[in-house]
Amino acid sequence: MYQLDGKSAIITGAAHGIGKAIAARLLDEGCAVGLLDVDLDGLKATSKELSAKGKVAIASCDVSSSLSVEKGVSTLTDSLGPIDILINNAGICKVGKLLETDVETWRNTFAVNVDGIFHMVRAVTPSMVDRRSGCIVNIASWMGKSGVASYGAYCASKFAAVSLTQSLACELGEFGIRVNAVGPGLVVDTKMRDESEVKRKAEGLPSAFDRAQSIPLRRPGFPDDIANAVAFLSSAQASYITGETISVTGGLWND
Numbered sequence: 001m002y003q004l005d006g007k008s009a010i011i012t013g014a015a016h017g018i019g020k021a022i023a024a025r026l027l028d029e030g031c032a033v034g035l036l037d038v039d040l041d042g043l044k045a046t047s048k049e050l051s052a053k054g055k056v057a058i059a060s061c062d063v064s065s066s067l068s069v070e071k072g073v074s075t076l077t078d079s080l081g082p083i084d085i086l087i088n089n090a091g092i093c094k095v096g097k098l099l100e101t102d103v104e105t106w107r108n109t110f111a112v113n114v115d116g117i118f119h120m121v122r123a124v125t126p127s128m129v130d131r132r133s134g135c136i137v138n139i140a141s142w143m144g145k146s147g148v149a150s151y152g153a154y155c156a157s158k159f160a161a162v163s164l165t166q167s168l169a170c171e172l173g174e175f176g177i178r179v180n181a182v183g184p185g186l187v188v189d190t191k192m193r194d195e196s197e198v199k200r201k202a203e204g205l206p207s208a209f210d211r212a213q214s215i216p217l218r219r220p221g222f223p224d225d226i227a228n229a230v231a232f233l234s235s236a237q238a239s240y241i242t243g244e245t246i247s248v249t250g251g252l253w254n255d
């Protein structure tokens with residue numbers, strides 16, 4: 001549908017959830033994929049599951065470390081050649097009121113969700129600039145457009161991801177590189193969501209499926225919903241779109 005034959009993509013946080021669904025979707029479009037994650041066992045299992053669809057390379061990588069990113073990207077480019085598409089998906093979310101958030105949680109959230117994008121862009125973009133072509137998609141959140149109680153650190157990090165998307169789009173457009181973001185809503189069937197649900201349940205807060213009743217489309221999102229938007233933004237059909245954060249939320253709702 002989006003004809004990515006002959007292209008190569010790197011996807012961070014691809015061992016589970018949304019990143020894994022994006023990898024599967026890009027493979028279905030004919031793209032070779034390089035998967036990075038801190039969870040090497042998870043990466044191996046994902047690679048085994050997806051490799052029937054096309055070329056899959058993996059490398060263990062902590063996106064919060066510039067050194068780890070340089071090594072991981074180098075391993076993947078050795079196998080895949082120059083990278084056409086970068087998907088910054090790795091992210092963490094710790095639920096908690098801002099005044100009760102410790103410094104370590106705040107720093108870790110920014111180290112993965114914000115520094116991770118910065119490190120990946122620095123490692124992958126120079127070869128895109130040389131080739132005057134490329135595409136970056138950052139996975140932000142609906143919480144990157146709206147502050148929410150008990151998600152203060154996470155919201156701030158996702159606002160930063162949206163802002164980085166806009167600044168990078170301004171700086172890289174002249175080199176033929178488009179930079180966009182996708183802002184998922186409430187997406188189930190992911191590790192992060194499962195962990196957040198356990199915590200919400202312990203605090204007596206409503207479940208994802210209960211909360212989905214206030215979403216206009218009356219259902220939670222699934223990883224494939226996000227992967228579809230990423231495949232579109234990565235394709236030539238989106239060739240005049242840059243600097244945007246597309247919400248994939250089933251419509252707006254009040255949490």
Ligand SMILES: NC(=O)c1ccc[n+]([C@@H]2O[C@H](COP(=O)([O-])OP(=O)(O)OC[C@H]3O[C@@H](n4cnc5c(N)ncnc54)[C@H](O)[C@@H]3O)[C@@H](O)[C@H]2O)c1
Pocket residue numbers: 012013014015016017018019036037038039042061062063064089090091092093112139140141142183184185186187188190191192193
């Ligand atoms: N699930 C949702 O409802 C939802 C909503 C909005 C945005 N998002 C965003 O979507 C993205 C994917 O989340 P998900 O729901 O699929 O969660 P997930 O936990 O299933 O996947 C996140 C992946 O990132 C990896 N990861 C974590 N820290 C890393 C690090 N330092 N370096 C490399 N990899 C690391 C994890 O091992 C995991 O495989 C995240 O950026 C998240 O903020 C999710």
